[in-house]
Amino acid sequence: MREFGLIGQSLGHSFSQTYFTQKFHNLGIEDCRYDLFELPTITQFADLLARLPELAGLNVTIPYKEQIWPFLDDVAPSAARVGAVNVVEFTADGRRIGHNTDYIGFRESVRSFYPTRGEAAGALVLGTGGASKAVEAALRELDIRYWLVSRNPLGRGLTYDDLTPGILAAHPLIINCTPLGTAPNVHECPPIPYAYLTPEHYLFDLIYNPSETEFMQRGREAGAQTKNGFEMLCIQAEEAWKIWNEGN
Template structure:
């Protein structure tokens, strides 16, 4: 049996198991299964690996995309560039190689969401592992941005600094925080929603619920909004490619 799975602290919101289970059924892969592994701390990863010797690949989600780094043998260029890991490849000789497919997932998804002539800037809400993937993707797309968080580091902004002018100059808003994830669907990032207009584009990395409070507030004023389900699908397919390279080959995306 080839075993795959997702590690994170709380996984009841995740569709990854459903996604891959359906994929295995569609491909008639009866020797594959996908499990959810909730870890109270990332320190429990070695014990998980010992308990599941048939693991062939793992996805990584909040809050371990950065914390998992010390447990890996090597990081691929994609993960090194982003500074966060969401996919772990198991090689034939027992090494664990960290990759990042979130960047590809977001880049390809947001490219289809924005109009071809989009020339505005973006506000990235949150500064965790998902935010880092979004930063790299926006650089690839030539879109300038500010990172917004409660306690920003470096040249970021706080939520309190989001003036009407800044909101107007940054029509693309990307929520990379967990605020609004099932079951806490009433939550949302603390931005000045009264400054949103029909010219804004709201992208939420959350996909459960399908329509977050963040998205609802944008849609209410005629803005465009999109959740992270397409990003999930794209990054999952990229992870599947990595897991199915020759297990001794450190294939890179």
């Protein structure tokens, strides 16, 4: 039995187990299983490895996409480029290699959603964690300039208080990379000035549960285009599956 799974701190919202279990069923694969592994701290990752020596691949989610780095033997160019890991490959010789498929998932999902490129393009990336690093890498590839937005006044970007009507008008694409709005806390949302949104805006939420977050709902009510992270989830999952099966 090949064992796969997802590690994170709180996984009640995740569709990953359902996605891969259905994939195994559809493909008639009977020797694979996918489980959720909630770890209160990343230090318990070593215990998980000792308990499940047959692990064949892992996904990594909040808040361990950066914290898992010391537990890896190497990182692929995708993870090095992003600075965060969301996929762990277990090689035949016992090495653990970190990859990032989040940026591929976001890149491909946003490509058709937000058509503007070059000087006219502009994005606000809400949050500065591992997920936002993947979004940054994708935006650079797509030639979309961006600002990071966080609560930290000493950060390298803007704060939510800095978001004027002019800044929002110059950055039509707004991407939520925070966990705000994830089930069960569905009434939460990033504190952007929603009153400044217009039908010219595009709101992309990396969250996929619920399918329409408070962030997306407020954007839709302002006439903005909205998209959740489900397609991104599917694309990054398929890229992870390719990595886990290379050479098998």
